[in-house]
Each structure stands twice: as structure tokens, then as C-alpha cells.
Amino acid sequence: SQTIGFSQIGSESGWRAAETTLTKQEAEKRGIDLKFSDAQQKQENQIKALRSFIAQGVDAILVAPVVATGWDAVLKEAKEAEIPVVLLDRMVDSDKDLYLTAVGSDLVHEGSVAGKWLVDTVAGKDCAVVELQGTTGSSPAIDRKKGFEQAIAGAANIKIIRSQTGDFTRAKGKEVMESFLKAENGGKNICALYAHNDDMAVGAIQAIKEAGLKPGTDILVVSIDAVPDIFQAMAAGEANATVELTPNMAGPAFDALKAYMDNGTVPPKFIQTESKLYTQKDDPAKEYEARKGLGY
Amino acid sequence: MNPRLLPLAVTVLIFVVAYAVCYAQFPAMLSTRVIGNLLTDNAFLGIAAVGMTFVIISGGIDLSVGSVIAFTGVFITVMLRDTSLHPLAVFAILLGLTTLFGAAMGMIIHVLRMPPFIVTLAGMFLARGLAYILSVDSVPITHPFYEWLQSLYWLLPGKGRLTLIGGLMLLVFAFGILLAHRTRFGANVFALGGGVQTARLMGVPVARTTVAIYALSGFLAGLSGIVFSLYTSAGYSLAAVGVELDAIAAVVIGGTLLTGGSGFVAGTLIGVLIMGLIQTYIIFDGTLSSWWTKIVIGALLLVFIMLQKGLLSLADRRRSLRASGNT
Amino acid sequence: MNGTLARFGRRIAPQLVTLAVVVAMIGIVFPGFFDISIANGRLYGSPIDILNRGAPVALLAIGMTLVIATGGIDLSVGAVMAICGAIAATLIVDGYSLPATLALSLGAGLLCGLWNGLLVAVLGIQPIVATLILMVAGRGIAQLVTEGMIRTFSHHGFASLGSGNLLWLPTPVVIWVCAGILATLVVRRTALGMLIEAVGINRRASMLAGVNARLLIVTVYMVSGLCAAMAGLIVTADIRGADANNAGLFLELDAILAVVVGGTSLLGGHFSLIASLIGAMIIQAINTGILVAGFPPEFNLVIKACIVLAILVLQSPALQGAAMLFSRTKGQP
Amino acid sequence: MTNNPTLLAAVGLSKTFPGTRALDGVDFDLRAGEVHALLGENGAGKSTLIKCLTGAYRRDGGDILLEGASIDPRDTQEAQRLGIGTVYQEVNLLPNLTVADNLLLGRQPRRLGLVSRRETNRIAREMLSRYGLTIDVARSLDSYSVAIQQIVAIARAVSLSGKVLILDEPTASLDRDEVRMLFDVVRSLRAQGLGIVFISHFLDQVFDISDRITVLRNGRLVGVRDAATLDRTQLINMMLGRELSEETRDRGRGGFDYAQRARIAYVGTGRAGVIAPFDLSIHRGEVVGMAGLLGSGRTETAELMFAAAPRDGGSVNKDGKPLKLASPRDAIAAGFGFSPEDRKTSGIIGDMSVRENIVLALQARQGWMRPVRLSRQREMADDYIRRLDIRTPDAEKPIGQLSGGNQQKALLARWLATNPEFLILDEPTRGIDVGAHAEIIRMIENLCESGMSLLVISSELDELVTYSHRVVVVRDRVHVAELIGEEITTDSIVAAIAKPSPAPETSA
Numbered sequence A: 001s002q003t004i005g006f007s008q009i010g011s012e013s014g015w016r017a018a019e020t021t022l023t024k025q026e027a028e029k030r031g032i033d034l035k036f037s038d039a040q041q042k043q044e045n046q047i048k049a050l051r052s053f054i055a056q057g058v059d060a061i062l063v064a065p066v067v068a069t070g071w072d073a074v075l076k077e078a079k080e081a082e083i084p085v086v087l088l089d090r091m092v093d094s095d096k097d098l099y100l101t102a103v104g105s106d107l108v109h110e111g112s113v114a115g116k117w118l119v120d121t122v123a124g125k126d127c128a129v130v131e132l133q134g135t136t137g138s139s140p141a142i143d144r145k146k147g148f149e150q151a152i153a154g155a156a157n158i159k160i161i162r163s164q165t166g167d168f169t170r171a172k173g174k175e176v177m178e179s180f181l182k183a184e185n186g187g188k189n190i191c192a193l194y195a196h197n198d199d200m201a202v203g204a205i206q207a208i209k210e211a212g213l214k215p216g217t218d219i220l221v222v223s224i225d226a227v228p229d230i231f232q233a234m235a236a237g238e239a240n241a242t243v244e245l246t247p248n249m250a251g252p253a254f255d256a257l258k259a260y261m262d263n264g265t266v267p268p269k270f271i272q273t274e275s276k277l278y279t280q281k282d283d284p285a286k287e288y289e290a291r292k293g294l295g296y
Numbered sequence B: 001m002n003p004r005l006l007p008l009a010v011t012v013l014i015f016v017v018a019y020a021v022c023y024a025q026f027p028a029m030l031s032t033r034v035i036g037n038l039l040t041d042n043a044f045l046g047i048a049a050v051g052m053t054f055v056i057i058s059g060g061i062d063l064s065v066g067s068v069i070a071f072t073g074v075f076i077t078v079m080l081r082d083t084s085l086h087p088l089a090v091f092a093i094l095l096g097l098t099t100l101f102g103a104a105m106g107m108i109i110h111v112l113r114m115p116p117f118i119v120t121l122a123g124m125f126l127a128r129g130l131a132y133i134l135s136v137d138s139v140p141i142t143h144p145f146y147e148w149l150q151s152l153y154w155l156l157p158g159k160g161r162l163t164l165i166g167g168l169m170l171l172v173f174a175f176g177i178l179l180a181h182r183t184r185f186g187a188n189v190f191a192l193g194g195g196v197q198t199a200r201l202m203g204v205p206v207a208r209t210t211v212a213i214y215a216l217s218g219f220l221a222g223l224s225g226i227v228f229s230l231y232t233s234a235g236y237s238l239a240a241v242g243v244e245l246d247a248i249a250a251v252v253i254g255g256t257l258l259t260g261g262s263g264f265v266a267g268t269l270i271g272v273l274i275m276g277l278i279q280t281y282i283i284f285d286g287t288l289s290s291w292w293t294k295i296v297i298g299a300l301l302l303v304f305i306m307l308q309k310g311l312l313s314l315a316d317r318r319r320s321l322r323a324s325g326n327t
Numbered sequence C: 001m002n003g004t005l006a007r008f009g010r011r012i013a014p015q016l017v018t019l020a021v022v023v024a025m026i027g028i029v030f031p032g033f034f035d036i037s038i039a040n041g042r043l044y045g046s047p048i049d050i051l052n053r054g055a056p057v058a059l060l061a062i063g064m065t066l067v068i069a070t071g072g073i074d075l076s077v078g079a080v081m082a083i084c085g086a087i088a089a090t091l092i093v094d095g096y097s098l099p100a101t102l103a104l105s106l107g108a109g110l111l112c113g114l115w116n117g118l119l120v121a122v123l124g125i126q127p128i129v130a131t132l133i134l135m136v137a138g139r140g141i142a143q144l145v146t147e148g149m150i151r152t153f154s155h156h157g158f159a160s161l162g163s164g165n166l167l168w169l170p171t172p173v174v175i176w177v178c179a180g181i182l183a184t185l186v187v188r189r190t191a192l193g194m195l196i197e198a199v200g201i202n203r204r205a206s207m208l209a210g211v212n213a214r215l216l217i218v219t220v221y222m223v224s225g226l227c228a229a230m231a232g233l234i235v236t237a238d239i240r241g242a243d244a245n246n247a248g249l250f251l252e253l254d255a256i257l258a259v260v261v262g263g264t265s266l267l268g269g270h271f272s273l274i275a276s277l278i279g280a281m282i283i284q285a286i287n288t289g290i291l292v293a294g295f296p297p298e299f300n301l302v303i304k305a306c307i308v309l310a311i312l313v314l315q316s317p318a319l320q321g322a323a324m325l326f327s328r329t330k331g332q333p
Numbered sequence D: 001m002t003n004n005p006t007l008l009a010a011v012g013l014s015k016t017f018p019g020t021r022a023l024d025g026v027d028f029d030l031r032a033g034e035v036h037a038l039l040g041e042n043g044a045g046k047s048t049l050i051k052c053l054t055g056a057y058r059r060d061g062g063d064i065l066l067e068g069a070s071i072d073p074r075d076t077q078e079a080q081r082l083g084i085g086t087v088y089q090e091v092n093l094l095p096n097l098t099v100a101d102n103l104l105l106g107r108q109p110r111r112l113g114l115v116s117r118r119e120t121n122r123i124a125r126e127m128l129s130r131y132g133l134t135i136d137v138a139r140s141l142d143s144y145s146v147a148i149q150q151i152v153a154i155a156r157a158v159s160l161s162g163k164v165l166i167l168d169e170p171t172a173s174l175d176r177d178e179v180r181m182l183f184d185v186v187r188s189l190r191a192q193g194l195g196i197v198f199i200s201h202f203l204d205q206v207f208d209i210s211d212r213i214t215v216l217r218n219g220r221l222v223g224v225r226d227a228a229t230l231d232r233t234q235l236i237n238m239m240l241g242r243e244l245s246e247e248t249r250d251r252g253r254g255g256f257d258y259a260q261r262a263r264i265a266y267v268g269t270g271r272a273g274v275i276a277p278f279d280l281s282i283h284r285g286e287v288v289g290m291a292g293l294l295g296s297g298r299t300e301t302a303e304l305m306f307a308a309a310p311r312d313g314g315s316v317n318k319d320g321k322p323l324k325l326a327s328p329r330d331a332i333a334a335g336f337g338f339s340p341e342d343r344k345t346s347g348i349i350g351d352m353s354v355r356e357n358i359v360l361a362l363q364a365r366q367g368w369m370r371p372v373r374l375s376r377q378r379e380m381a382d383d384y385i386r387r388l389d390i391r392t393p394d395a396e397k398p399i400g401q402l403s404g405g406n407q408q409k410a411l412l413a414r415w416l417a418t419n420p421e422f423l424i425l426d427e428p429t430r431g432i433d434v435g436a437h438a439e440i441i442r443m444i445e446n447l448c449e450s451g452m453s454l455l456v457i458s459s460e461l462d463e464l465v466t467y468s469h470r471v472v473v474v475r476d477r478v479h480v481a482e483l484i485g486e487e488i489t490t491d492s493i494v495a496a497i498a499k500p501s502p503a504p505e506t507s508a
């Protein structure tokens, strides 16, 4: 059987836990011996893991890079050792020759899907948006912000009035939302909330409720990831939309690897997963049930 | 043997035994590749840990090193991107900056008599904050000089590599060992760790030494940042979070007392290697989930510290029994 | 008695002044800051937010103060928060009653503290390292409990610990104020405080004078574990879910900072719980101030660093000494 | 000699601590080639004076002149550069450094820019050999006893003193031989024309070595005299400002029915490598003295008896019943008390007030649940401060800021407050002035009359002879002799200490 090393960023969110679970499941399905390594959010640990995989002589490497830059040297080493590398869910800045393919979604695109939804939904009415950013400096935070800003750039009626980091966590999402509400006249000035992930949105929804407003109605809520809990909120009418980031990146990756190793089929350099938009119309209750058991 | 060297000997012994255990399980662990990796992958940690050793021996602590490493990377990339300076000139400016930064913390600690923990904690916030302000994006470094530096390595038999940064770490350790154990400055550092008041009464230049210690730590953190930027050829403001804790752990595993006054720079090298060994072992194993990884790292840390304590007290008992046999 | 009161006033004056200055500064950058209203049966406004959001750090600061007074430090409190939150959420989801859930998770906190205490007091491992072990492993344990997910629950009683109201105040505020008062009473009405200080200043001499330093140190870490457990429960109840990865992340640093801003020396010895609690509020005021001020998030850390540095410089023993000298020379005829 | 030029002079020196005027316009002058004793009660300001002279403290007012030129040492390093070597009262060396590093800190010999260890150790060994000490200088200082540390401190100061040597109670923990050797060194330095300041509470030593004597009282200069023109009583009057009533009573020595059951009996107590197993019993109202040379194992004996250090086997009986004695707490519960030798690291809680230090042992015994009421604490503290004449502005002063002798008295008060049945005092009179010394001896006698049993370790044989009913002599970690009643004389103790042991004697 094949041995494949998988360097995961960490387990910082439910989404990532789901990705890990699904990767392990997919590997098991295919009889692959998966060497899993958790980098605890540190790039240096990921590089160490990759180099250890190379020293160990694995057949292929999957890596979910914590950040886009800084992979050249280690990818070159892998190439010299003739070990194919597949990137999961995030891209790197390196030369495209250095990895076999990348499976993932386009983070900027995700942001713009969310932005477009908002533009369509408010339909020309004035709308003041507050933004909960991800961890300062992380690539989803940067790209999802960029995509959203691009999408609303054409709509003069939509303005981001406050933007602060919520560190991708519920607790910070709630705390920061509370301060937004205080700062914006008890929330009466706020028309919509855009959160870089669902967890922050869930926290913020609680803050909105505690301030005596109705999330989903008084303040529109749009976020990204499509984790189960946001569907619950949507089912309750407290969230309006989310953009899916599928945690099953490993399936396509393993398929591409198999094709490459069996008969040398070179996959395209970027296998993009769909960034599907879910709204309250998409039967959120059913979606919730479907995702519940995936280890989110 | 001089009993003062005992902790060092015990640490080395533990490392050798641990390596043997790993080898028994994964024979590939003894390849030159893994050994080369141990040096290269931990180069930045090792260099930072040398500075940390001096700080800890003097009875202080420096929580800012991780942030300084991140700042360094961002600073270098931004300078290389926005100016036409040669990387070496950028390095020089940067090392000057981080040395000054360390010296400033040392000044505050000494002049205002504030605890190092807190001053360097503020330094940690400040350095990372400055990195954010310079650039939140991660920026790649694409400079021919960088590529040339990265291509410098010595191929060991068995495809292992002794890279430039791995070698640099060994050099820094050699320098640190001489500085700590064979200079008057080094003796003064130990003296501060024994008690600032007493050291002052004994004529140790407390102010100068304190500032120099933190300046040294700042300098080495900057150097470590350069190494980190060579390692990743990028600058990123979120890089190297928590490196200070790894460095502290390495220093302590290396037999240096956190209370100050006693320790070994050479021990720190072993401490860094032990930490690297733990990680390599976990990756080679490859079956641990994210959470078990954390638990196992914690447990192994505990095991190492307990082994060390146990062996030391055993040796102590043996020694005192032997002494009684003589009288 | 009056002398004691005056001394107490002098002890906490720097912290009170600092808090006032920080709050005044926020008032300048955000004029709506002082608006307090009553809504949904409780007081509502930014100052209340500070009291409320400061609850975890305040609770941690209580335990941390005692630990630091013995010359130790507890880096594991953030991880212990995560463990206890995870246990509580899991139990409540599994249908345990609220009292049982609370008792078991607080018990888990005590157990964590016991572990730290034994490592420090009995095995003689240095406190930073001893608690570093649980800091690293503890988050893993918490994730083990939640299996890496955010374990959400909808138990109303439990949730009200985090977001409910009591006496027109958010419940967390009531909890930390009560815990603070209780701890102060226990420590100052008995001889505990004095014995802790003695151990912190000179452990060997205290032991020779018959102080049971070991037991005292273990107890103090257990109190810290208990406080961390309470903080963990509040955070979990607040977001109605246990987030093993992020609950209490880096909060140990804020707690230590609160203790130091509160004027307790990291070397151990004399301590003041009240001053630490004010310190916790200062830290939270800075955090909240940064949020309401509306700066871009890149500046958060630099602002925090500068304010903290300024506070510490102003409170530093060297400057205090200089100020005293100044006032004395001025007072001379 | 009296015509020698003035080397170091202080004119109108003043120093104030919060609540204390430690020095009040003190004049002092030291001539080349003289030994100048600086005397005074505990807290008179002697240590403060030399700390001001050597830059350890900044003075508030006054001038310092070295060879006629005004100097202003900002730190001790500067004083060292000026040729002033100092031994401060508390051993001020670094326990974590090697003996050699302590001796040569800042002056280690270098080769090619690097410190030469071998050379450092060689010079260090040479420096110590003058004091008859042959120890491994590459080991850390804390592996040696207080006495050895004291000698190291002296050796260091001597080597630093190009012009002036200042010794603040250097002999407090030395025995006779060491003192003799120290004095030989001091005399030869004097012959070389150095000026030496000597602070001590041992008046015999003062008369033995010094040429002139300056007396301080309450931070003020009382007077300067030639030692030859002064007698003991006059000197004491100058120091205390009153007569010392030296009552010599007969303590009804013996009178003990040693056949009767002892109050406390140790059988086979010992620890491998530390002290050979010994039997020792103490009777009600008895004072047992313990004599021996440096490092002979007296302190270790005391620590084992108080369970402050672990012991191998052996048993302890109290009033005939076996006693569980595993920790100091057990000992205290059984009514023991122990005032340790090293007051800085094992005695005082430096940052705590005198009051808290005094009630600490009592409070620890009562348990944390039963706090001693604040008013009661104050009463107790004030009472002991008065009874033991502890010089402090008030009971709330941190004990670390008291003068050495007064700290010692406060520690004694700590144990008296617990009203123990059996009290172990390790060097209780170290650093205590003549007045207080007499006071403490009187107290020891009163205590034993009231039924307390005492074990007193002291290097002052005269003192032991005065109050002991029995003296145990320790040599080379073995209890070698027991002198009872009339057998106790200085000479008999010296003889017992000096009796050559069967094994070849070590060089120390």
C-alpha cells in the first residue's frame, strides 16, 4: 500500500477538524497508509514535517499550507527526492513546477460571492456593513476581505463602517460585535454583518440578540465556510447566507495522485472546489443534518 | 568529574538514550538526512535559545524573541521589496535595530527596576504589532543573493545536508559557549543570576551587563529571524508565534535553572535537539491526532524533566555516600 | 484600624488612578462610552461591557495572584479553561443536570491545579516549566474531550451563567465580584495571606518556622485551577459552546499582566487581590477601548503595548521612589 | 604610628532611611598602617557607615576623603578601583559561582582574550592557602559552610585592598584558629602600610588587634580612643552609654539527675556522609552546649534533630514515648524550636515586618484557620521588641532593614513566642553586641530555669562554659566527647576538640 504524508495546519476550527476527519476517511477508503502531522498553526512545524516525510521516503505528500509564502526550499527538496506534493485548500506562491497540483477554493472568490449576495439582497438601499475579520495577517482574512471589497466596490450604497479582527473565534466574534453595537448607536446604524467565518458569525448573532435586535432581520448576517451551526442559525432565521468551503479536499487530491502515479496523468495545476452559496431558501435544516456527523 | 557538570552529562545521556529508542523503532531516524534536518529545522530556535540561555542564567526571561523573529522577516522583505539595498546591508541595519530593541528592554528592566517578564511581554506585543504595521501580508523574498545563500550546503553521505543555517547555529553555539564560560562578561552574567544586590556589592557592572545581556538576546533573535527568513524565504507577521516558549523549554531541558545563576549553553543545544527529536518522532509515527500530539509533547517534556531530576538526585546520593565511605 | 484602611487606600491608589485615566482616554476617543441604560432588566453600556468581558481575566487574576505570591506562576490557566469548558459542554449535552455538570467541571479544574501543585511543590519542578507542560498538553486534553469540534449546547440554565443577568448586572460580573470578595475574606480574615507571603519571600525560612509550604503551594495552584475552571465555564456559557482550541488562548498572559499591573511582584511576597482585580479591569478597559475606538486591527498590539508600557513605567518602583523623594524634598522647610 | 598620615576620612557623614537616622554627622578617620576598630551597639550605624564609605549606599551629606582628595564612590566597583577592599556583614558572595570565580570576579586572568580556568584556579588556591584552606576551588561556593564562605570573602577583600581593608564582623562565624590566621594576615597588611577598619562585637579580639577605636551610638560619634589607653569597662560604657551589670551567678551546675528519664532522647540519629549516628538526650531545664571546629557537623546535628534535614533511621523519644519526627512541623508540634545559623537564607523573611516575623512560628503552629488577632500580634511584637531591646522604629519595619544583630534578636523572639519545651539555638549570639549578648545569656539561663531545655551551638567557648550544664564536642562529623558539670572549662573543650583522631587529620 501507499504511504502518504499529510501535514495539516492544526485543529484551530471545526472546519479544519472536519477536513482532517474527511482526509483520514478518504485515505482509509483507498487503503492508503496516511502519516498525519499536526503543525499547531506553525509554518516551521509544517516544513519540519515535510522534511521528515522526505527523510522517511513517503510516496506522496499532502500539505495544507498555513501561509502562501516560504515553501520554495522544501518543495525543491521534495522534487529532488521525486515525491509529488499536493496542496490542500490554500495556495502557495512558489513556482508551479514544484508541486503536482492544488485542490482548494479561491478565497478571494469566496469573499466576492458573499459580497455579491449582499449587493443583490439590499438592492440599492443604503447599507452600512460591519466586518469581522479573521486572524490579522492570515491569508483567508486578507483574501476574503479583498474579495468582499471587490464585490461591493461597484455599489455606492454599501459601505464598510467598522472592521475589526475576531480571530476566527466565537468568543472574540461576540465580544467585537458587542463593541460594534455599542459604537453604532446600539446597532441601529448597522444594516449587515460580514464575518470571515461562520464561527464568528455565530458568536456575533448572540451578541445581536442580547442587544435586543433580531439577527437576520434587523441586521443581515453573511459569512463563509458553511459549518453545521450556521445552518442551524439559518433555520432559525438568524443568519442569512453562507458560502461553502468544502472540507473534502483530500478526495480529489487522492484521485489526482492515483491517476498520476498509475499512468502518469498530469492533473491541472488547480483543482477548484465549488464556492456554493447557501441561503435560508436552501433548506438549512436538511443541510445541518447532512453535515452534523462529519467532525465539524 | 566536577559535580557542576553533572546536569549537562545527564542531559547528554538522556538524549543519546532517547535517540537510541527512536532508532530502534524507526531505523530511518539515524540517517544523515534526519540529522541534517535536526540541525537545519531547529537552527532558528537554537540561535534564539542561545540568547535565551544568557538571559535565563542572569535570572531574567525574554518573551519577545518570537515576535522579534516575525518582525525581522517582515522588515527584511519590506526593505528588499521597497529599497534597492543589498541583503547584507539590510541584515546589518536589522541586527542593529533588534540589538537596540533588546538593549532598550534591558535599560527599562535595569533603570526602572521592572520585572523582565513584563517588560519583554510588552516588547513581544510591540515587535509583533510593528510587524503587522509593516505588512499584514506574507511576502516572499526573491533575491538572487537569498537563493545563493540557500543553495549553500554540504552534502553528507546518505543525502543528508548540513545547510548554511545549520552550520551557523553550531557556530553561534560555539561562540555562546566561549562567551558564557570563558569570558569575564560570562562570569558577570552568572553573577547577576546569583543575586543582583550581591553582584553589585562585588563590583559587577550591573547596568552594563544587564543591558548587554538583553542586547545580545535581541541580536541573536534578529539573527534567528534572518535564519528564519532564509529557511522560509518569506516574511510573515504571524510567523514564529510561541518560539519563546520553545526556547525556554529547550534551555530548561538543557539543564539551566530558570531561577538563574546556573546553566550551560552547550546544554541548550542538547535541549533544542531533544525538542526536535520529539517532533521528528511524532511525525515519523504519523498516527497521532491533533490533540494527542499536544498531549504526547507535554508528556514527553515531563518525562525528560523527571528523568533529569531523578538521575541528578541519584547521582547526588551516590556522591554523598561515597564521601561518607572515605571518612 | 484606620491606619490599615489608609494603608490599603495607598496600596490601590495607583491602580485606581490608572483605571480612571484609561477610562477617561476611551471617553475621549469614543464619546458614547459613558452612556449606561437599562434594557432587558439589566444595565447596558460600555462600562458594563468592560466589567462583563473582564470576568475571565479577573477570575484568573485571583488565582494567579495567589500563585505569584508564593513565588510561582501558572501558565496553564488558559488550557485549564478550555478543559473545563469542554467537560462542561460535553456533560450538559450528554444530559447531566446543571449542578452535576458544574461540580464535575470545577472538580476538573481543581484536579488540574492539584497536578500543577504536585509538580511544583513535591517534585520541585520550576513553576514556569511545570505549568508549561499542562499548558501544552491541556489544550490537547480539551480537544480530546470535544474531539476537535466546537461542542454546542442549548441548556438555558447553563447559558445564563455567561449571558444571564443577576441584580441588574451580567451574571459573570456578579460571579467575579463575589469570588473576589470571598477570596479576599478567606485570605485576609485567616492567616492564609500572611503564610502565603512568607512562603513566597523565603520558602526555606518559612518551612523552618513550621509553615506547611508544600500544602500551601499545592492549595494555591488548586485555587488557580478552580478560578480557571470558573472562567472556562463563563466563556463556554457565553458562546453556548466549548471551543477547545480558542477558549482562554493567551489569557494567561493577560492574567499575569493584570497581577503585575496590580502591583504584586513576580518574585513573590506581598500581594493584593483587590489591586489585581482592578488590574484586570485596566487590561480589559484597554482591550475594549481599542475595539470601540475603531482603529484598524493591525494597530491593536502596538497600542496595547504602548499603553501597558506606559502604565508599568509610571508604576515602576524606581519612579515611585523618585516621586516619593520629590514630595519629601518639597515638604521640607 | 599615630603620626601616620590620614588615609581615609569621613567628615560629617549623614544617612537617613525612612524612619531612621542611621548616621548623623559622623566623623571618622583611618590612618595608614593602623587597625581601627569601629564599635557600637547593634544598629549603631557601623555597617551603614562603611556602606556609605564604599559606595554601596549613597550618603545624604558629608565628605569622604582618600589621601586628602575628595572622593565620591558611586558604586562598590569604584571603591574597589580606588583600592578599598570590603567584607560586608552578611556574607556577600555569589553562592552559585565557583570559589575561584568569587575570589577573582572581574579580574580573572585571560589568555588570548579568554579567561584561563586553570590560571584562575591556581591563583585562587594560592589566595586561600594563606588562611590554611585547601579546598576544591572549582566547586560552587554553596557547597561550603558559612565559615568557609566567610574566609573566601575575606581573601577576596584582602586581595582587592590596595590601600584600605574594611572588615565588617569578619570573625562572627570563625573559630579560634581561623581568627588567629586572619589576624596574622591583618598584621602583615598593617605592616605594609594599609589602613584596616575592623568591626566586631568580640571585645577581646578588638583589644588584641586594634590600634585605635571609634565608637558610634545611635548614628552619632561618641569618641575616638587609643586602644592602649582604654579598658574594657570604659569601652562598654562608651558603647552602651550606661554600665553593664555583669552578674556572674553560680548556675547550680549539675543538680541534674541524669539517671532520671530524659525529656528528649535521640538514639542512633545520623545520616550517611553528613554525621555519624549519635545518641543524645536532653533533660528538663538543661542547657546542652555544642562545640567543635568549622564544618565539624554541629549545624548538621541540629538540623537532623529538628528534622530540617532527612536522617537515616534512628529513633526519637519524648518523655519516654516514641515521637514521629519527619518534618520541622512535627518538631514544632512536639514543642521544639530552632533558630538557624544562616539567618539571611534560613531565618528571616526579609520583606515582612518585624511583627510578622515574630508571630510566624506561632501562627504556623496554630494553623491558618486560627489567625492571631492583629492587636495581639502588635502586643506580642512590642513586648519582645522591648524585652530584647530590638532597635527598630516600630514593629512594622521590614525585618530585612534591621541591623544584623537586631535581626538575630527578632528571630529569637519568634521562637520564644511559641513557648517551646526544647529550643535549639545555632550561633544565637553571632553578631550581637555586648549589651545584648549579656542579655541573651541571661535569658538562656532564665529559660532553662523556667524548665525549657536548650541546645546551644556556639563557637565562643567562654560563652558555652558560662551557661552549659553539659557540652557535646563534635569532631569530623562524629560526636566525640561529652563534658558534664565541673568538667566544663575552656581548656577541656579545646583539648577535646584538638585530640588527634585515629584517622590521619585532614589539612583544613
Ligand SMILES: Nc1ncnc2c1ncn2[C@@H]1O[C@H](COP(=O)(O)OP(=O)(O)OP(=O)(O)O)[C@@H](O)[C@H]1O
Pocket (backbone or CB within 6 Å): D017, D018, D020, D021, D022, D040, D041, D042, D043, D044, D045, D046, D047, D048, D049, D089, D391, D392, D401, D402, D403, D404, D405, D406, D431, D433
Ligand atoms: N536598607 C535599610 N533600610 C532601612 N533602614 C536601614 C537599612 N539599613 C540599615 N537600616 C537601619 O539603620 C540603622 C543602622 O544599621 P546598621 O546596619 O548600620 O547597624 P550596625 O551598627 O551595623 O549594627 P549590627 O551590629 O547589628 O550589625 C538600623 O537602625 C537599621 O535598622
Ligand SMILES: Nc1ncnc2c1ncn2[C@@H]1O[C@H](COP(=O)(O)OP(=O)(O)OP(=O)(O)O)[C@@H](O)[C@H]1O
Pocket (backbone or CB within 6 Å): D135, D143, D144, D145, D146, D147, D148, D173, D292, D293, D294, D295, D296, D297, D298, D299, D300, D301, D341, D459, D508
Ligand atoms: N574544611 C573543610 N573542607 C571542606 N568542606 C568543609 C570544611 N569545613 C566545612 N565544610 C563543609 O561545610 C559544611 C558545613 O558543616 P557544618 O555547618 O555542619 O559545620 P559546623 O560545625 O556547624 O560549623 P560552622 O557552623 O561553624 O560553620 C559541611 O557539610 C562541609 O561540607
Ligand SMILES: [Mg+2]
Pocket (backbone or CB within 6 Å): D046, D047, D048, D089, D168, D403, D404, D405
Ligand atoms: Mg552591621
Ligand SMILES: [Mg+2]
Pocket (backbone or CB within 6 Å): D298, D299, D300, D341, D426
Ligand atoms: Mg554551623
